[in-house]
Amino acid sequence: MKRNVNIKSMKYEDFNDNEYIENMLRELRENGTNVIVGCLDEVIEWGRSNSLWPLTFATSCCGIEFMAIGAARYDFARFGFEVARSSPRQADFIMVAGTITHKMAPVLKRLYDQMADPKYVVATGGCAISGGPFKKSYHVVDGVDKIIPVDVYIPGCPPRPEAMLYGLMQLQRKVKAERFLGGLNKGISEKEYERQMRADTNTAEDYKEYDESGLA
Amino acid sequence: MDNKIDIKARIAAIDPAAVWSDAGDGMFRIPVSSFRETAEMLRKEAGFDFLRSLTGMDWGEEGLGCVYHLENTSTGGTITVSTADKDRENAALPSVQDLWKGANFNEREAYDFFGIKFIGHPDLRRLFLRDDWKGHPLRKDYDMALNPLNMKNEVSDDDAPSYEMTPDGSYILKRHPLFEEEEYVINIGPQHPATHGVLRFQVSLEGETIKKIDAHCGYIHRGIEKLCESSTYPQTLGFTDRLDYLGAMQNRHALCMCIEKAMGLEVSERIQYIRTIMDELQRIDSHLLFTSCLAQDMGALEVFFLGFRDREKVLDILEETTGGRLIQTYNTIGGVQADIHPDFVRKVKEFISYMRPKLKEYHEIFTGNVIARERLIGTGKLSREDAISFGATGGTGRASGWACDVRKRHPYAMYGKVDFEEIVLGNGDCFDRYMVRMKEIEQSMNIIAQLIDNIPEGEYQMKVKPLIKLPEGSWYSAVEGSRGEFGVFIESRGDRYPYRVKFRSTGLPLVSCVDTIARNVKIADLIAIGGTLDYVIPDIDR
Ligand code: SF4
Numbered sequence: 001m002k003r004n005v006n007i008k009s010m011k012y013e014d015f016n017d018n019e020y021i022e023n024m025l026r027e028l029r030e031n032g033t034n035v036i037v038g039c040l041d042e043v044i045e046w047g048r049s050n051s052l053w054p055l056t057f058a059t060s061c062c063g064i065e066f067m068a069i070g071a072a073r074y075d076f077a078r079f080g081f082e083v084a085r086s087s088p089r090q091a092d093f094i095m096v097a098g099t100i101t102h103k104m105a106p107v108l109k110r111l112y113d114q115m116a117d118p119k120y121v122v123a124t125g126g127c128a129i130s131g132g133p134f135k136k137s138y139h140v141v142d143g144v145d146k147i148i149p150v151d152v153y154i155p156g157c158p159p160r161p162e163a164m165l166y167g168l169m170q171l172q173r174k175v176k177a178e179r180f181l182g183g184l185n186k187g188i189s190e191k192e193y194e195r196q197m198r199a200d201t202n203t204a205e206d207y208k209e210y211d212e213s214g215l216a
Numbered sequence: 217m218d219n220k221i222d223i224k225a226r227i228a229a230i231d232p233a234a235v236w237s238d239a240g241d242g243m244f245r246i247p248v249s250s251f252r253e254t255a256e257m258l259r260k261e262a263g264f265d266f267l268r269s270l271t272g273m274d275w276g277e278e279g280l281g282c283v284y285h286l287e288n289t290s291t292g293g294t295i296t297v298s299t300a301d302k303d304r305e306n307a308a309l310p311s312v313q314d315l316w317k318g319a320n321f322n323e324r325e326a327y328d329f330f331g332i333k334f335i336g337h338p339d340l341r342r343l344f345l346r347d348d349w350k351g352h353p354l355r356k357d358y359d360m361a362l363n364p365l366n367m368k369n370e371v372s373d374d375d376a377p378s379y380e381m382t383p384d385g386s387y388i389l390k391r392h393p394l395f396e397e398e399e400y401v402i403n404i405g406p407q408h409p410a411t412h413g414v415l416r417f418q419v420s421l422e423g424e425t426i427k428k429i430d431a432h433c434g435y436i437h438r439g440i441e442k443l444c445e446s447s448t449y450p451q452t453l454g455f456t457d458r459l460d461y462l463g464a465m466q467n468r469h470a471l472c473m474c475i476e477k478a479m480g481l482e483v484s485e486r487i488q489y490i491r492t493i494m495d496e497l498q499r500i501d502s503h504l505l506f507t508s509c510l511a512q513d514m515g516a517l518e519v520f521f522l523g524f525r526d527r528e529k530v531l532d533i534l535e536e537t538t539g540g541r542l543i544q545t546y547n548t549i550g551g552v553q554a555d556i557h558p559d560f561v562r563k564v565k566e567f568i569s570y571m572r573p574k575l576k577e578y579h580e581i582f583t584g585n586v587i588a589r590e591r592l593i594g595t596g597k598l599s600r601e602d603a604i605s606f607g608a609t610g611g612t613g614r615a616s617g618w619a620c621d622v623r624k625r626h627p628y629a630m631y632g633k634v635d636f637e638e639i640v641l642g643n644g645d646c647f648d649r650y651m652v653r654m655k656e657i658e659q660s661m662n663i664i665a666q667l668i669d670n671i672p673e674g675e676y677q678m679k680v681k682p683l684i685k686l687p688e689g690s691w692y693s694a695v696e697g698s699r700g701e702f703g704v705f706i707e708s709r710g711d712r713y714p715y716r717v718k719f720r721s722t723g724l725p726l727v728s729c730v731d732t733i734a735r736n737v738k739i740a741d742l743i744a745i746g747g748t749l750d751y752v753i754p755d756i757d758r
Contacts, residue, residue, distance in 0.1 A: 056409050057407060058413065059413060059414045059435070059436050059753075059754075060413070060436055060458070060461070060753070060754040061458055061461040061542055061543060061754070063413070064461060064462070064505070064542055065541070065542060067524070068524065068528075068541075071508075071520065071521055071524030071525070071528075072521045072524060072525055073524065073525065073528050086408070086409045088407075098436070098754075099436060099438055099754075101434070101435060101436055101437055101438060102346070102363070102365055102366065103344075103345065103346050103370065103434050103435050103437065104406065104414060104435045104436065105365060105366075105367060106366075106367050106368060106369045106370060107369075107406055107407065107414075107435070109367060110369065111407055133454060133455065133458065134438045134439065134440070134443065136443060136446070137438055137439035137440075137442065137443055138353050138358075138360050138363065138439050138442065139345070139353070139437050139438060139439045140438055140439065141365060146365070147367070157543060158541075158542050158543060160541065
């Protein structure tokens with residue numbers, strides 16, 4: 001049984017990284033489920049993916065564009081990102097919009113820890129992805145994926161609102177391709193999953209290799 | 217000029233060792249031993265009541281010191297003085313925070329960045345970096361490896377250190393508790409929707425009444441000034457847009473102006489026109505966002521949508537020419553990135569005729585609203601003296617009756633030639649701060665209307681050498697940003713890179729006066745106060 005990851009507002013072929021979602025689906029199939037749980041899952045994920053609530057979290061410039069997609073013209077409520085929540089305990093995903101500095105990093109980690117599972121992280125803008133223009137600074141974290149696991153990256157400085165919507169739809173597809181009942185998608189226990197997540201984020205060193213000097 | 221000679225004589229009378237150095241804008245170099253006396257004279261006798269900017273400096277061999285830009289608000293005269301302490305390990309300068317209240321945060325900044333001890337400062341904590349940060353990052357000998365990412369939650373000091381001088385010339389360190397044991401202290405921020413970014417207030421409450429506020433900055437301190445020191449001049453431009461992203465045009469304008477001044481480059485009329493129009497469009501954009509956010513914080517969500525609806529119209533115009541919605545990267549050294557779009561003039565005119573009647577909508581829905589009026593009128597007063605002393609410029613200063621508009625004080629670009637009214641109100645409360653901005657939208661439209669039909673022909677980019685070097689010296693330029701005086705101070709050693717760049721933040725003085733404004737008001741009013749002060753946190757933290 002193939003999981004339906006289609007998004008109503010955009011054709012499947014129009015998305016760019018379809019291999020990625022195919023991979024997720026394959027993994028899902030390989031791990032196998034029984035029909036009833038599978039169907040239930042599909043319904044639950046359909047519901048979840050269409051009511052993802054972001055945490056109001058904006059540290060700088062990208063945050064203003066985040067506000068813009070909340071306002072009438074771009075209106076992300078159309079796609080189910082209905083209300084931005086100010087408390088991490090009520091939010092489904094955190095949109096890291098803006099630069100994360102050394103002083104802010106523990107705070108961000110804490111916010112993430114306070115969110116209830118299942119939770120997602122969207123890294124918005126060059127700063128959140130890699131430190132952006134401030135990569136060489138003494139006080140900027142070069143990429144939030146050093147601190148918390150990231151699900152979707154939206155590049156740009158700042159990303160256009162359309163790009164943000166696209167990124168958020170990618171997140172929806174990802175949610176749709178997940179297993180809700182009986183553990184997380186990975187076929188491992190939740191504890192193990194947590195441990196791996198931490199291990200991953202704390203050891204990755206390859207980010208040091210590329211250089212982004214020279215501003216736009 | 218007479219004034220300057222007179223001042224020179226008076227400074228020399230206090231200490232003959234004070235010298236005038238005229239590289240760039242020129243400044244008085246005053247020995248640290250007589251600096252306090254000179255500062256008192258400047259403040260009390262010569263009437264320099266506005267500290268425009270205080271810049272910490274690392275002059276290498278000559279020691280660590282500060283540059284003070286002062287202005288006399290009644291005559292408009294300006295003066296720049298500096299002082300330095302040769303002893304790098306134990307640099308100590310007399311504090312001037314009792315003469316200019318704005319110096320309080322600025323000296324904390326200089327302590328944070330350079331490790332200069334300000335003798336007599338009551339609360340010399342770090343301002344931006346963590347309390348357990350090692351070293352002082354803007355010193356030239358700072359080692360980046362000292363401070364790797366520290367994921368431990370920060371424990372902030374709860375007592376404030378201060379240094380006092382003993383008669384034999386040594387210092388004693390004293391510590392005073394910030395809050396008393398029995399005080400009820402709550403935290404607002406850094407993650408709070410009403411702080412407009414990542415700012416943290418520690419608020420001491422008695423019932424619902426605020427007794428004291430301690431502001432913690434630095435959650436978005438990106439070290440831009442240090443980054444500038446290793447960037448060539450054209451590279452530094454990119455950072456300014458990202459400081460106060462609602463004043464991207466104006467910030468960049470200030471930096472370009474400062475560099476052009478240092479190069480001795482005059483830009484063509486066409487460029488001046490374009491820059492002025494762009495600055496004003498940006499101001500409209502920013503003020504609309506201000507209104508939206510203020511209204512949203514106070515629960516009037518509809519105004520938020522109205523503001524964003526109209527703001528998108530401005531962004532469309534900007535985007536057509538500059539390619540950017542928020543970060544414009546438009547001004548360049550000696551010009552602008554690209555000529556205006558062929559539709560620019562028509563669209564701007566359309567926008568103005570669209571926007572004028574729309575402003576009424578805001579007044580009907582929000583200004584006249586009983587709840588809004590109840591919450592805004594009479595709350596959060598800032599007196600004129602305090603506004604000047606803190607250096608709270610922009611709409612905040614003008615709402616308190618201080619005519620502090622840089623466009624009038626030191627006209628630049630086309631502002632000397634256009635006819636517009638500087639909105640100055642007198643109550644200094646939240647409502648006036650709101651009204652100033654609403655009226656300024658109208659004035660901005662007036663300015664644009666006067667210019668838009670007459671944009672002269674000419675180049676949009678002057679010829680500049682690809683390799684830009686500034687002569688030795690230091691320069692200061694300021695523009696009226698969306699929320700006050702945005703200044704740029706550059707010190708050059710004749711290199712392709714600036715020796716030191718300092719951005720005079722528009723928001724830092726606004727945050728430093730929150731404690732004064734919010735004492736003895738109700739905690740709910742803090743939201744209105746924060747909203748109407750209209751600070752942008754990345755601009756404060758830089
Ligand atoms: S990516 Fe660019 S726009 Fe976004 S926060 Fe960083 S500097 Fe600002």
